[in-house]
Amino acid sequence: MIDTRPVTVAVVGYGYWGSKHVRVLSGRHDVSVVVVDESEERREAAATHHRGIGTASCLADALDVVDAVILATPPTTHAKLALTALHARKHVLVEKPLATSAADAENLVAQAAESGVTLMTGHTFEYNSAVAKLKEVVSSGTLGRILYIDAARLSLGRYQPDVDVVWDLAPHDISILSHLLDELPSAVSVWKQRNIGDRFADVAYLRMYFERAATHAVVHVSWLDPCKVRRVTVVGDQRMAVYNDLSDNERVRIYDSGVDIRGFDSEGTARTMPVTYRSGDIVSPYLYFQEPLQVQDDHFVDCVRTGARPRTPGERGLDIVRVLEAADAASASGGVEPVRGLVGVPPG
Structure with missing residues (x-):
């Protein structure tokens, strides 16, 4: 049976792509959004544009209240942040590239399998x-x-x-x-x-x-x-x-x-x-x-709910990094x- 409870998603990074993810997800009645950004100015901008969302200054402060994480931060931060979320058994979507080395990407794929959660790569096209x-x-x-x-x-x-x-x-x-x-x-x-x-x-x-x-x-x-x-x-x-x-x-x-x-x-x-x-x-x-971003994020939420394998799984992201x-x-x-x-x- 499909879980119909609301899904809470942390969007980490309220920049160019992060703001788009927040816009897309905020339009869904069954998704709650928490914007994670170290910049107080960006957090305030997010709260002003999207009423009802939560905010946090770091990912650690949001992990206890979310089901999934979308990373829209600079590529060199992807591996560390994604690993933190995967260790906490949170489903993760990482904007391209999945990581900046194949070794880091392999580690993410292995950790997702060990934690039994979804790892998806944001290959929007x-x-x-x-x-x-x-x-x-x-x-x-x-x-x-x-x-x-x-x-x-x-x-x-x-x-x-x-x-x-x-x-x-x-x-x-x-x-x-x-x-x-x-x-x-x-x-x-x-x-x-x-x-x-x-x-x-x-x-x-x-x-x-x-x-x-x-x-x-x-x-x-x-x-x-x-x-x-x-x-x-x-x-x-x-x-x-x-x-x-x-x-x-x-x-x-x-x-x-x-x-x-x-x-x-x-x-x-x-x-x-x-x-x-x-x-x-x-x-x-x-x-x-x-x-496409709406289709992608809807698919991610569906995978979080059902446990289905995403169309662009972590392994796909690993191949692109190679x-x-x-x-x-x-x-x-x-x-x-x-x-x-x-x-x-x-x-x-």
Whole structure:
């Protein structure tokens, strides 16, 4: 029988993402929210905007009164805070990345299993209906053989104090691409550069190889771009598809476009590349759109109530962290690095 009692959730960190979690959860009649933030100013802002919520200055002060914890704090704090909550047998959702090392992520997965509670990773785009539609298109074979995938996640600003642009932005795209292809990359190379400040790279290109799909993907991430871009382009040998998360009403477009190779002439030569270009209809399938964060947080609450395994469990987060660690190794070596020790949890 499903427990219908109210669920009390501590949202740790009332910043950019934490405030969004509080907004989403405060709209549910069956969820009580406690905002945990060391800043008195932010706690007061949360209480002003969301009547009826509780507040606390540290996680330890909230653990006795909550059932679950959502961590929306800087990535380097994730492992310590999540471990504290898991030791207290609280269900935990951690914003991406799950941790900043595979060793820490492994420890969280093991502790969640020992405590018998849910550990979920906040890979929000796996709860996005446009990404689900794109996965449906890819899986159906409509695009034919996938030749390559190009992803871009660019904007001006939101420099992070404790991780570089790869660890900040690329988890989204690694999550999306592995979700689309039903596998994690087996190898990765990376180019990244620091342009502003003296600590972290703010622009990068990752190249990932997906062995089973026999295809490559390139991910461009930047904190230093004048245009905000959230786009994934999937190029098949029959059709192509573009997912643009910033589009108002056509987030997914399928292009009946491609290139066909003609035969060479009788002498085996040609003045130009012997190809024909095909450009046909552009189709934008209907999407019933719900805010992905709402879908994700609703799913987390359901998992807390029922004990069901989340769609993006801790093991999924661990796998993404392993890819990020391989990217760091590739940056240091200047070559291609294998992604080792993948758990291989099926995406979604």
